[in-house]
Amino acid sequence: MKTNPAVPPTRTLSLLAATVLAVTLHLVLAPAARAQPSVTTLAASGITGTNATLNATVNPNGAATTAYFQYGLTTNYGSFTATNSLAAGNATLSVSNLIGGLTPATTYHFRIVASNSGGSSNGSDMTFSLSDRAMTAFEATEMLRWTTTPRFPPSQNPLW
Secondary structure (H helix, E strand, O other), X not given: OOOXXXXXXXXXXXXXXXXXXXXXXXXXXXXXXXXXXXXXXXXXEOOOOOOEEEEEEEEOOOOOEEEEEEEEOOOOOOEEOXXXXXXXXXXXXXXXXXEXXXXXXOEEEEEEEEEEOOEEEEOOOEEEEOXXXXXXXXXXXXXXXXXXXXXXXXXXXXXX
């Protein structure tokens, strides 16, 4: 190795040590790259004539994350729910939003959308269909009574 007589050898070693130290500190102190959220759109629930609850799971993958649902009559969606804020972490979390004012007898498309410092993720498209009208409280009570009351043929019915 040829040395420059104008630069003393101890100076060269000091510069080399400072460079190694700077690179090491940069690697240790630099923030780790975050992964975008992992998302899964789940089936809608609580569907009535004009309302539905949209459901999904989101794993923030270590970064603070926001999540919301897109929904509409086609896969162009057009509407969205309120935004949910999820803390940084690596656990899979449930996310739900109630939507209302929907048109009876209509099929809607929806998906989850989540974003963090690592990027954005879109869930798969799902659909749900609303009934042609909302059930009245009386009809709901009668349906519940009918489906939970044991039925006997007249000859075996203890009340006959």
